[in-house]
Amino acid sequence: MKKIFFLLLISVVILAGCEKEYEKPVITPPGLINVEINKSADVVFAFTAEAGYKTASVIATGGSASVTTMPSAGSTSGSVVVTFSASRESGAGSVVLTLTDVNDNAGQATGVLNVTAVPTISVTQNISSNTTWETGKVYILEGRIAVIDGVTLTIEPGVVIKGREGTGSNATALLVARGGKLIAEGTASSPIIFTSIADLILPGEISSPNLEPTVPGLWGGVLVLGKAPISASSNEMQIEGIPVSDLNGRYGGTDPLDDSGIIKYLSIRHGGANIGEGNEINGLTLGGVGSGTIIENVEVIANDDDGIEWFGGTVNVKNALVWNPQDDAIDTDQSWAGTLDNFIVICGSGTDHALEIDGPEGTMPAAHTVKNGSIKGSLVAEPGDFRDGARGAFENIYFFNFPDPSTSSGRGDLTLSGTATQSNFAAGILSFNNLQITPAPGVALTSIFLNGTHVHATEVTPATRTVGADKSVFAGWTWADAGNQLNDF
Numbered sequence: 001m002k003k004i005f006f007l008l009l010i011s012v013v014i015l016a017g018c019e020k021e022y023e024k025p026v027i028t029p030p031g032l033i034n035v036e037i038n039k040s041a042d043v044v045f046a047f048t049a050e051a052g053y054k055t056a057s058v059i060a061t062g063g064s065a066s067v068t069t070m071p072s073a074g075s076t077s078g079s080v081v082v083t084f085s086a087s088r089e090s091g092a093g094s095v096v097l098t099l100t101d102v103n104d105n106a107g108q109a110t111g112v113l114n115v116t117a118v119p120t121i122s123v124t125q126n127i128s129s130n131t132t133w134e135t136g137k138v139y140i141l142e143g144r145i146a147v148i149d150g151v152t153l154t155i156e157p158g159v160v161i162k163g164r165e166g167t168g169s170n171a172t173a174l175l176v177a178r179g180g181k182l183i184a185e186g187t188a189s190s191p192i193i194f195t196s197i198a199d200l201i202l203p204g205e206i207s208s209p210n211l212e213p214t215v216p217g218l219w220g221g222v223l224v225l226g227k228a229p230i231s232a233s234s235n236e237m238q239i240e241g242i243p244v245s246d247l248n249g250r251y252g253g254t255d256p257l258d259d260s261g262i263i264k265y266l267s268i269r270h271g272g273a274n275i276g277e278g279n280e281i282n283g284l285t286l287g288g289v290g291s292g293t294i295i296e297n298v299e300v301i302a303n304d305d306d307g308i309e310w311f312g313g314t315v316n317v318k319n320a321l322v323w324n325p326q327d328d329a330i331d332t333d334q335s336w337a338g339t340l341d342n343f344i345v346i347c348g349s350g351t352d353h354a355l356e357i358d359g360p361e362g363t364m365p366a367a368h369t370v371k372n373g374s375i376k377g378s379l380v381a382e383p384g385d386f387r388d389g390a391r392g393a394f395e396n397i398y399f400f401n402f403p404d405p406s407t408s409s410g411r412g413d414l415t416l417s418g419t420a421t422q423s424n425f426a427a428g429i430l431s432f433n434n435l436q437i438t439p440a441p442g443v444a445l446t447s448i449f450l451n452g453t454h455v456h457a458t459e460v461t462p463a464t465r466t467v468g469a470d471k472s473v474f475a476g477w478t479w480a481d482a483g484n485q486l487n488d489f
Helices: 002-018 419-427
Strands: 026-028 033-036 040-048 053-061 063-069 077-086 091-101 106-116 120-123 131-133 138-141 144-147 152-155 160-163 173-176 181-185 192-196 222-225 261-269 274-276 284-287 294-301 308-311 316-323 328-333 339-346 353-358 369-376 382-387 392-400 414-416 430-438 457-459
Touching: 026 106, 033 040, 033 077, 040 091, 040 106, 053 077, 063 091, 077 091, 077 106, 173 181, 222 261, 284 294, 308 316, 316 328, 328 339, 328 369, 353 369, 353 392, 382 419, 414 419, 419 430
Parallel strands: 033 106, 120 138, 131 152, 138 160, 144 173, 152 181, 160 192, 173 222, 181 261, 192 261, 222 284, 261 294, 284 308, 294 316, 308 328, 316 339, 328 353, 339 369, 353 382, 369 392, 382 414, 392 430, 430 457
Antiparallel strands: 026 040, 040 077, 053 063, 053 091, 063 077, 091 106
């Protein structure tokens, strides 16, 4: 028996002495990788693990990282892919990968990254030849920049344009002169953003990381001027917000089909710089713009003057959103003869009127159509003021969140100002159809819709309304959507 035990013991010792010792995993990092701030890059590590792969973990500097592709358990060689997401600051970055084998031996290696700044281009001169502003870049308007007659400026999806601070004659703006064209075609996944130099937003972002959507007047705005007819003292005028010394500010003409370009998926923020007493720049100004121009999916936020203002012209606008205007949200003048279809207004603490509709200043009696809108009021805002012989058709519009006019210093009502406007309403030249409102508790329609317009209005609840905007078209690309401002619509 002792002999058998002795032989077994020798066998165990021999087998133990023959157990293979495996090398710890060996990891080979890639070379230096450049990645732009706020963007991502894959870092691929090669490895060998004699005992077989078990787990991998990663830590990072200059950003964050995660293992996104790993080999099968027990693999003795292969690669591990780590996705590195750069921070908002440029500089050095690193990814440290730790790989453990089935014997719990660990190997480690470091991948080195260079986090680079977003390419930024200063624009100091008028656009005098066909020019493209490229995706992934930031462009700084250093002053009032005009796209001159005969020239096209193309802005690719995702571009961020920032206006330098300035007031008076130094107010910054992008001005598309008569005969010039702006081709600014963003997408639902990559909108074009105009904002202030104070905004730290980067390409690929929707919400500002540092500015609130209530901050106005940090730069000028976007002005598009065309050769379509206007109703003013002359068929050619100087647009408000631009000094008369700048002849690129002329607008109006005789071509209703005039084409000033294409604007799609465009967000304009924090504008409205003052160039003189009571003379601010609108978020989007459309002066004498013709129907050959395409404007769809536009957002204007926190402008110190109006959100969108039309001065004559024939251009149609589809899918527009105005949030926190400091004067009026939708303002029409000089017999604009187009259609605004599907719009949202979100009034703020400085909003005057959701709708300010003016009649012709000259003899041309054209009218426009405003339809399929949802308007959220505030304690200081009025639903609308129709003035100076206003004309047009206003239909399928839903109003809510406005105060009781009797307790808010006369705010909260829709008014037809002046005998010319009231006469146009009586004659059907100014018309309303299918207006719906959720009023403040106990407030009668006759207290809100004045001068007889109440006969075209119906009291509804949010659940029973049947008119208003289709908010789905604003999802994903607007700051209003990202800021949860569309929940009530």
